[in-house]
Structure formats: C-alpha cells, structure tokens
Amino acid sequence: MAHKTIAFTGDQATAEAMRQIEPDVVAAYPITPQTEIVMTFAQFVADGKVKTELIPVESEHSAMSACVGAGAAGARTMTATSANGLALMWEIVYITSSTRLPIVMPVVNRALSAPINIHCDHSDTMGARDSGWLQIYCENAQEVYENTILAIKIAEHKDILLPIMVCQDGFITSHAVENIEIFDDKKVKDYIGEYKPRAPLLDVDKPVTYGPLDLQDYYFEHKRQQSEAVKNALEIIPKILVDFNKTFNRKCDFIEEYKLNDAEIAIVVLSSTAGAGKVTVDKLREKGIKAGLLRPQFFRPFPADRIIKALKGKKAVTVLDRAESFSGHGGPLFNEIRSALYGQENGPIIKNAIYGLGGRDIFIKDIEGIFKDLEDIAKSGKVKNWVDYVGVRD
Amino acid sequence: MENKSWKEIPIGGLIDKGGNAKEYNTGDWRTFKPVKDEKKCINCMICWVYCPDSSILAKDGKMVGFDLDHCKGCGICASVCPVKCIDMVQEEKGK
Numbered sequence: 242m243a244h245k246t247i248a249f250t251g252d253q254a255t256a257e258a259m260r261q262i263e264p265d266v267v268a269a270y271p272i273t274p275q276t277e278i279v280m281t282f283a284q285f286v287a288d289g290k291v292k293t294e295l296i297p298v299e300s301e302h303s304a305m306s307a308c309v310g311a312g313a314a315g316a317r318t319m320t321a322t323s324a325n326g327l328a329l330m331w332e333i334v335y336i337t338s339s340t341r342l343p344i345v346m347p348v349v350n351r352a353l354s355a356p357i358n359i360h361c362d363h364s365d366t367m368g369a370r371d372s373g374w375l376q377i378y379c380e381n382a383q384e385v386y387e388n389t390i391l392a393i394k395i396a397e398h399k400d401i402l403l404p405i406m407v408c409q410d411g412f413i414t415s416h417a418v419e420n421i422e423i424f425d426d427k428k429v430k431d432y433i434g435e436y437k438p439r440a441p442l443l444d445v446d447k448p449v450t451y452g453p454l455d456l457q458d459y460y461f462e463h464k465r466q467q468s469e470a471v472k473n474a475l476e477i478i479p480k481i482l483v484d485f486n487k488t489f490n491r492k493c494d495f496i497e498e499y500k501l502n503d504a505e506i507a508i509v510v511l512s513s514t515a516g517a518g519k520v521t522v523d524k525l526r527e528k529g530i531k532a533g534l535l536r537p538q539f540f541r542p543f544p545a546d547r548i549i550k551a552l553k554g555k556k557a558v559t560v561l562d563r564a565e566s567f568s569g570h571g572g573p574l575f576n577e578i579r580s581a582l583y584g585q586e587n588g589p590i591i592k593n594a595i596y597g598l599g600g601r602d603i604f605i606k607d608i609e610g611i612f613k614d615l616e617d618i619a620k621s622g623k624v625k626n627w628v629d630y631v632g633v634r635d
Numbered sequence: 636m637e638n639k640s641w642k643e644i645p646i647g648g649l650i651d652k653g654g655n656a657k658e659y660n661t662g663d664w665r666t667f668k669p670v671k672d673e674k675k676c677i678n679c680m681i682c683w684v685y686c687p688d689s690s691i692l693a694k695d696g697k698m699v700g701f702d703l704d705h706c707k708g709c710g711i712c713a714s715v716c717p718v719k720c721i722d723m724v725q726e727e728k729g730k
Contacts, residue, residue, distance in 0.1 A: 341647030402646065440649055450650035461646050462641035
C-alpha cells in the first residue's frame with residue numbers, strides 16, 4: 242500500500258509518529274523548539290484521538306521522573322525536550338538508562354545557555370553521549386518520523402532495553418515544512434506490537450524493587466550489563482533495520498555513505514547539514530574532484546567498524562562537529578572517529594571543523610572551503626590546523 | 636555469600652524477590668561490635684526498642700544477644716543502656 246504524503250514540520254512529524262505509537266504515558270514540559278511536538282500531541286489527547294495519559298509537569302526534572310515512574314509501573318512511555326530542558330533532566334536521564342527503561346525521547350537539538358540561544362547545535366545531546374542512552378541523529382523530517390517509530394522497536398528489544406534519543410536539528414528540521422510519507426496507522430501499530438514490560442511494578446504477583454542502593458559489591462556489575470546492552474544493540478539493530486525496511490519499504494541504515502566509495506577526500510557530518518554537504522559533493526564531482534560524504538545516523542551505539550570500513554583508503558577526512566567539547570583538541574564526533582581509526586591500516590589523515598554553534602548557518606561555500614583544505618592536505622600530506630572553526634568571524 | 640557475576644543478576648539493579656534484605660550481611664560494615672556483660676544486664680529491653688537495625692535478639696522477654704550479621708556497630712544500644720552493660724569493642728583487624 243502506498244504511503245500517504247502530508248506536509249509536516251519536523252515537530253509535527255514527531256507528534257504524528259507519537260499519535261500512531263499511542264504510548265500509555267507521555268510526561269513533558271514545553272521548551273523551544275520542542276514545544277510544537279507536545280502541543281500537537283496534547284491536541285490529539287484532547288480530541289480523543291489517542292488514549293495516552295498526558296502528564297503536564299512543572300519542569301523537565303519532573304517530566305523525566307514521571308517517565309521513570311510510569312516506565313517502572315509497566316507503561317510504554319515517551320517524552321520530548323531540547324537543550325536546557327535536557328540539562329535540567331540530567332540526573333534522571335542517567336537513572337532512566339541505568340534502570341533499563343526503554344523510553345523514547347525526541348530531542349530537538351538546541352544550543353545550551355549561556356548566552357541564551359534557542360537555535361540549533363548539538364551541545365545538548367552530545368553532552369548526554371555518556372549517559373547510556375542510544376542516540377539517532379536525523380537528517381530531515383521524514384527520518385524523524387521513521388526513526389521515532391523505529392526507536393520503539395530498538396529500545397524495547399529484550400536484549401537491549403535502553404532508552405533512545407531521536408535527535409533533529411532545532412528550527413532547521415523542527416520548524417521547516419516538508420512533504421512526509423506517513424505509514425498506515427494499523428501497519429505502525431502492528432509493527433511496534435503490544436508492549437510487554439519486563440518487570441512491571443503493577444504486577445502484584447511478582448513483586449520487584451526498583452532503584453535500590455548498590456554499593457562497591459554490585460554497582461560495577463550493573464554498569465558492565467549496560468556496556469553489554471550497547472554492544473548487543475550494535476549487533477541487533479542491523480536485523481531490526483532489515484525488518485523495518487522490509488515492512489515499510491525504506492532504506493534506513495546505521496550510516497549513510499554518499500559518493501564515498503571512490504572518494505579521495507570526504508567529510509563526516511550528522512543531521513541536517515548533510516543536505517548542504519551532499520550538494521557540495523555533487524558540485525565538486527562535476528569538476529572531477531573525488532569528494533564524498535559520510536553521515537552516521539546512529540551515534541550511540543557508535544558504529545566504529547562501519548565507519549572504519551567506510552573511510553578506509555581515503556586520503557584526507559574532515560569531521561564536522563556542531564558541538565564544542567572544550568577539550569582543546571576538537572569536538573566529540575571527531576575524537577570518537579579519530580580514536581576508532583587510530584592504528585588502522587590505510588587510514589586517512591583526519592581533522593576537525595567545528596561549525597554552526599548557536600544556529601550559525603553553514604553555507605555551501607563554507608563546505609567548499611573545507612574540501613579545498615582537504616585537497617591541499619591530500620596533496621601535501623601536511624595539516625596546518627587540526628581543528629578549524631568554520632563560519633566564525635576571526 | 637558469594638557475589639555473583641554480571642551475567643547472573645537481574646539487569647537495571649532490580650531486586651526480583653521480596654523479603655530478602657536479611658540475606659545482605661550489613662554486619663560486614665561494622666568497625667565496633669557490641670559486647671554484653673551478662674552479669675550487669677537487667678533485661679530492661681531499652682536496647683531492643685532503640686536498635687535501628689532490629690539486631691537485638693530477644694527470647695521469652697529477655698535480651699539474649701546480637702544479630703552480628705546485621706548489626707552495623709552504631710553503638711546506640713551501648714549509649715541508651717541504663718546500667719552500661721554494653722561495650723563497643725573494635726573488630727579484629729584483617730578479620
């Protein structure tokens with residue numbers, strides 16, 4: 242059956258996926274640019290289109306806390322947030338993943354204060370990269386819609402049981418209107434299936450304790466289990482993707498390789514900037530320059546083996562980070578990719594470009610500049626700056 | 636009790652059985668242990684009332700000893716005893 246095509250913003254597409262998923266509980270607090278997700282979903286609740294229990298809370302700390310309570314009780318649970326809202330959730334963000342509650346949270350990426358800024362960068366979710374949540378970064382509203390549904394399946398898998406952030410770029414994706422192919426309601430419901438919680442508190446015949454004290458003798462074992470769950474996710478997600486692609490006739494993958502196969506120079510980029518990146522690659526290809534692009538869709542679990550394979554034999558690569566980790570030697574995506582490539586035979590020279598902080602636009606001419614630098618590096622073998630700040634005024 | 640590996644325990648820090656707190660020997664945390672002078676004790680049971688860990692053993696209305704598997708050695712019993720019949724003695728080092 243052909244999918245319906247509807248004009249939606251990224252936020253509306255997220256709410257539409259949530260309508261089809263119809264979680265038992267949604268607890269959320271509004272924050273720009275996530276607001277439209279919860280606003281649209283609240284309308285579905287008010288109109289009786291879903292039976293979800295919507296809990297309007299007084300802060301994001303309360304939102305995530307209510308989600309943990311609902312999740313432990315045995316409810317399929319969702320929330321959504323951005324930037325400072327995610328920062329305020331912080332304590333409970335870790336508790337969610339450590340308690341192994343498969344909560345799916347759309348995050349509309351926005352810069353963290355100060356100074357206060359409502360526009361896109363990835364500093365919010367990159368800060369949460371070590372929190373034990375899985376993270377998917379979406380290029381456009383179509384992917385946001387699909388990955389929200391996909392995330393339910395991944396999170397609830399019995400050998401994964403981890404929460405997932407489905408990330409989209411603030412305003413660029415969340416507020417731009419695109420034509421979205423929407424799946425049939427019943428098909429989505431059949432795909433995600435009925436939620437069977439692992440150990441619900443409401444099952445009075447099998448009493449359980451959530452969140453006990455865990456000291457030197459067992460805490461480490463529980464962390465080791467979380468590491469294993471992330472490793473499991475690396476092996477299980479490809480199988481879930483095959484099933485998802487078959488069910489909905491899609492082509493979702495861990496990573497996207499764009500004209501990368503025969504490329505000599507390449508950029509690595511997350512989310513919406515890949516669009517401008519691909520246009521730039523096309524322009525350079527017309528001039529006979531062998532340029533390519535790699536877009537990891539999953540950042541957690543980190544698909545190291547796929548990235549190593551995709552970048553093997555390239556002469557020079559720049560990793561674009563829309564977040565600064567203030568280490569003094571590059572952003573988070575760069576450091577993980579360079580670390581994965583270290584010691585690999587035939588690996589490229591790899592450098593970093595930090596861009597787009599606080600919603601600063603990145604233009605095709607900026608990306609052309611990044612590729613020009615890579616051409617020089619490929620020729621000379623010499624790197625002038627390991628970390629560039631692209632688009633900032635010097 | 637032998638500690639289990641990460642493969643053998645429920646995930647997420649869950650405790651999947653009820654009423655098993657007594658299997659955890661909090662007595663391992665103790666630095667000072669209570670020792671009673673039988674001759675001085677008047678079985679007033681004030682220590683039994685005050686013990687925060689239910690570690691005063693009582694039988695037939697008499698104080699008959701300490702549950703050292705769960706006594707954390709806080710010393711409240713020694714402090715409230717009206718005849719000072721409980722001493723807090725340092726555990727042997729390297730026990």
